[in-house]
Amino acid sequence: MKNMNGKNIDYKEVLSKLGPLLALVLVSIALSLGTEQFMTVGNITNIMRQASINSLIAAGMMMVILTGGIDLSVGSITAFAACVMGVMIKNGIMNPVLLIAAGFGSGTFVGYINGILLTKLRLPHPFISTIGTRNIFRGLALLITAASPISGFPKAVQYPGTGDIVFGIPVSFIIVIVMYLGIHIFLNKTALGRHIYAVGGNKEAARLSGLNVNKILVIVYAICGFMCAFAALVMVGRLNTAFPLAGSTSDMDAIASCIIGGVSFLGGKGTIWGTLIGSLLITVLRNGLNLIGASADMQLVVIGLVIIVAVYVDVLRARAEAKSKRLAAKR
Amino acid sequence: MTQPFIKLENITKKFPGVVALNNVSLDLFQGEIHGLIGENGAGKSTFIKILTGVHTPEKGKLILKGNPIKIENTKHAIDLEIGCIYQELNNIPQLSVTDNIFLGCQLKKRSGLLDYETMHKKARELLKDLGQDIDPTLPIEKLGMGHQQMVEIVKAITKDIKLLIMDEPTSSLSETEVNELVKAVRKLKSRGVGILFVSHKLEEIFELCDKVTVFRDGQHVITGPVTDFTNDLLIHNMVGREITQQFPKIEFKKGEEILRVENFTRYGVYQKINFSLSRGEILGFSGLVGAGRTELIRGIFGADPIDEGKLYLNGKEENIYSPEVAVRNRFALLTEDRKTQGLVLGASILSNLIITCLWKFKKGLFLDDSKIGKAVDHNIKSLQIKTPGPDTLAEQLSGGNQQKVVVGKWLNSDAEIYIFDEPTRGIDVGAKVEVYNLMNKILEQGKAIIMISSELTEILGMSDRVLVMRNGSITAEIKRGNKQFNQEDIMHASWDDSAI
Numbered sequence: 057m058k059n060m061n062g063k064n065i066d067y068k069e070v071l072s073k074l075g076p077l078l079a080l081v082l083v084s085i086a087l088s089l090g091t092e093q094f095m096t097v098g099n100i101t102n103i104m105r106q107a108s109i110n111s112l113i114a115a116g117m118m119m120v121i122l123t124g125g126i127d128l129s130v131g132s133i134t135a136f137a138a139c140v141m142g143v144m145i146k147n148g149i150m151n152p153v154l155l156i157a158a159g160f161g162s163g164t165f166v167g168y169i170n171g172i173l174l175t176k177l178r179l180p181h182p183f184i185s186t187i188g189t190r191n192i193f194r195g196l197a198l199l200i201t202a203a204s205p206i207s208g209f210p211k212a213v214q215y216p217g218t219g220d221i222v223f224g225i226p227v228s229f230i231i232v233i234v235m236y237l238g239i240h241i242f243l244n245k246t247a248l249g250r251h252i253y254a255v256g257g258n259k260e261a262a263r264l265s266g267l268n269v270n271k272i273l274v275i276v277y278a279i280c281g282f283m284c285a286f287a288a289l290v291m292v293g294r295l296n297t298a299f300p301l302a303g304s305t306s307d308m309d310a311i312a313s314c315i316i317g318g319v320s321f322l323g324g325k326g327t328i329w330g331t332l333i334g335s336l337l338i339t340v341l342r343n344g345l346n347l348i349g350a351s352a353d354m355q356l357v358v359i360g361l362v363i364i365v366a367v368y369v370d371v372l373r374a375r376a377e378a379k380s381k382r383l384a385a386k387r
Numbered sequence: 388m389t390q391p392f393i394k395l396e397n398i399t400k401k402f403p404g405v406v407a408l409n410n411v412s413l414d415l416f417q418g419e420i421h422g423l424i425g426e427n428g429a430g431k432s433t434f435i436k437i438l439t440g441v442h443t444p445e446k447g448k449l450i451l452k453g454n455p456i457k458i459e460n461t462k463h464a465i466d467l468e469i470g471c472i473y474q475e476l477n478n479i480p481q482l483s484v485t486d487n488i489f490l491g492c493q494l495k496k497r498s499g500l501l502d503y504e505t506m507h508k509k510a511r512e513l514l515k516d517l518g519q520d521i522d523p524t525l526p527i528e529k530l531g532m533g534h535q536q537m538v539e540i541v542k543a544i545t546k547d548i549k550l551l552i553m554d555e556p557t558s559s560l561s562e563t564e565v566n567e568l569v570k571a572v573r574k575l576k577s578r579g580v581g582i583l584f585v586s587h588k589l590e591e592i593f594e595l596c597d598k599v600t601v602f603r604d605g606q607h608v609i610t611g612p613v614t615d616f617t618n619d620l621l622i623h624n625m626v627g628r629e630i631t632q633q634f635p636k637i638e639f640k641k642g643e644e645i646l647r648v649e650n651f652t653r654y655g656v657y658q659k660i661n662f663s664l665s666r667g668e669i670l671g672f673s674g675l676v677g678a679g680r681t682e683l684i685r686g687i688f689g690a691d692p693i694d695e696g697k698l699y700l701n702g703k704e705e706n707i708y709s710p711e712v713a714v715r716n717r718f719a720l721l722t723e724d725r726k727t728q729g730l731v732l733g734a735s736i737l738s739n740l741i742i743t744c745l746w747k748f749k750k751g752l753f754l755d756d757s758k759i760g761k762a763v764d765h766n767i768k769s770l771q772i773k774t775p776g777p778d779t780l781a782e783q784l785s786g787g788n789q790q791k792v793v794v795g796k797w798l799n800s801d802a803e804i805y806i807f808d809e810p811t812r813g814i815d816v817g818a819k820v821e822v823y824n825l826m827n828k829i830l831e832q833g834k835a836i837i838m839i840s841s842e843l844t845e846i847l848g849m850s851d852r853v854l855v856m857r858n859g860s861i862t863a864e865i866k867r868g869n870k871q872f873n874q875e876d877i878m879h880a881s882w883d884d885s886a887i
Contacts, residue, residue, distance in 0.1 A: 247745035254738065263690070266743055
């Protein structure tokens with residue numbers, strides 16, 4: 057981590073902020089010592105593949121949480137975007153460009169609707185509006201597919217989900233890295249990105265500073281929908297099938313990734329890299345627990361504990377920070 | 388003479404930077420209505436809070452019926468039979484009148500369940516005693532403000548209050564509601580309840596009170612029977628704040644008109660406001676807290692919708708329907724509350740300073756960090772913001788430095804019309820002067836300032852022209868240099884409808 061002035065790097069702070077990364081490294085070391093399969097090229101590739109769908113959704117969720125909001129409809133959006141593509145191939149449209157465009161278009165559009173519900177209808181909290189759309193989009197996905205999975209996607213559409221690049225690095229994970237880099241630049245180097253932090257930090261101050269807060273919110277929810285569509289593309293590619301019931305736990309996984317990665321639920325604080333680490337940590341844990349033969353029930357318990365511990369560590373950190381501030385003020 | 392219910396002797400209460408109450412003594416009796424008046428910041432609220440146990444005085448004694456006491460907290464005050472009805476009513480809107488009245492002291496049946504039958508009956512009787520016919524089963528939010536206040540009074544009666552403090556009880560009531568309230572208060576008095584009646588309305592003081600006390604700058608000025616006073620005499624006693632502070636006022640040559648407001652109205656908040664603003668001038672808005680000044684400028688800035696009115700910028704009509712449009716039209720609003728409306732506290736000074744002007748730093752699609760860094764360093768130097776660096780969080784700065792960040796943020800936006808709402812609230816004297824100097828700098832560039840201030844000395848010290856507001860209307864316009872440009876005449880306009 058570099059300090060903008062190039063001086064006074066507080067190592068304690070760096071360490072505490074790197075907490076989730078440290079946890080990821082420790083868990084990985086433990087698993088590679090405890091199991092033979094963990095540190096194999098095949099397994100690492102597998103983890104990357106498994107992590108990519110959640111990472112893409114979590115990235116969208118991260119920006120939403122950054123504004124102080126939440127999007128509970130991400131799983132449904134993902135399924136809906138996948139099913140739109142599925143319905144198209146069922147009707148004989150096999151042009152990959154058209155399919156991908158339709159996927160992105162539908163995902164972004166329903167995300168945009170989430171934003172409109174929040175800002176134009178002024179529903180009190182996105183928790184409520186997106187619980188509504190969570191049901192609506194899932195229902196639509198089931199409706200247009202007559203509730204049955206659709207298979208048989210063209211090769212080009214499958215590529216993002218199945219392809220490998222050198223050393224067996226999956227294309228889907230390359231996509232994650234590229235998108236995360238892009239979001240990092242977007243959030244830190246563009247005016248809109250900075251405005252997202254400001255809106256999350258203090259909505260009223262941002263509004264009175266002349267920012268069009270509603271526009272910013274709509275854009276953020278639309279981007280979240282776009283990221284879900286990306287996840288949908290990877291998903292249909294990987295399984296060669298569009299499932300209307302896919303992604304039913306995506307919302308909670310995405311939220312958990314953000315929380316573990318240190319994104320503040322109150323908005324205004326958090327980094328995209330934290331989110332990536334959170335997402336990877338969840339995936340590595342699942343993978344590792346699978347390798348050591350833990351049951352699915354056990355996995356739920358462990359992941360739940362990790363979320364609670366992560367937040368607790370964050371609470372402790374904030375308290376220590378507040379205390380050192382008080383001490384500094386006293387001097 | 389009978390023994391006072393409570394006697395306050397030499398009460399002093401200090402807050403960082405101000406002495407809110409200085410050696411104040413006052414006797415309050417049962418069965419007497421005692422009016423308390425004073426300018427904004429005279430110490431009325433602090434006085435109330437000492438009686439209700441919110442604040443503990445540093446010096447002085449409280450003697451209740453002859454016994455020295457210490458009021459620990461609000462609950463303790465109620466146990467001592469001292470109650471208060473705040474301007475912001477403390478009720479739970481969704482609950483019924485009965486539930487609110489008996490909150491915390493509900494009547495129960497033998498079975499342990501609540502005895503609503505008896506409670507409703509009792510509530511109805513208590514309200515009737517005050518001459519009120521209110522259905523106690525209604526949720527309180529369904530009642531008008533006047534009736535809500537009656538419920539508050541009943542709440543106090545059920546707790547056997549002997550001294551009832553009423554903090555500007557009539558500020559949000561209609562005329563008929565005020566009459567009802569006056570009747571109810573007189574009934575309380577006849578039952579031996581003492582009342583401390585804090586009001587901004589002199590007519591009510593004369594109509595209702597037996598005695599009146601004037602505070603000024605935390606000091607007790609005078610107490611006496613109302614019959615000894617006139618409007619003029621009360622106002623005369625309220626003013627007279629000494630100008631202890633030097634104001635670095637520079638009078639610039641007035642330029643052409645930059646802003647004109649016609650007929651601005653937001654129903655029930657302000658009405659038919661007309662004024663114009665010229666380049667190079669500070670237009671001060673004086674008036675009591677709640678006169679509608681902040682609401683008016685929020686309307687001008689597009690932060691709240693207006694119901695009627697037109698706005699002209701440089702002679703051209705504009706529709707400022709949102710803060711975004713206001714900023715585009717080169718308005719700047721420095722809000723009264725820096726923490727909740729002016730700053731993103733958890734963000735760095737740098738982020739706060741550039742929030743209004745990120746477009747300036749675009750290099751293609753992206754932001755130019757080195758350009759931002761330079762601009763912000765320049766800001767910090769020229770505004771003399773005391774901070775370890777641009778990455779320090781806004782919440783870690785002192786009040787004065789926070790205010791400089793807010794000023795800086797708007798200077799960066801290239802605004803031309805600066806609206807300062809209480810520009811120096813809560814900052815120390817040295818920082819105040821720096822803020823005034825910044826104002827001079829703004830005027831020097833041919834820009835204009837609207838300044839709302841509740842400190843008369845600040846209004847007189849910095850304004851070129853003063854508009855006084857009362858109850859949502861402008862009651863006076865006074866130019867610097869005019870004979871009326873003094874504390875007393877401004878106070879007249881803000882307290883007394885008939886004065887000017």
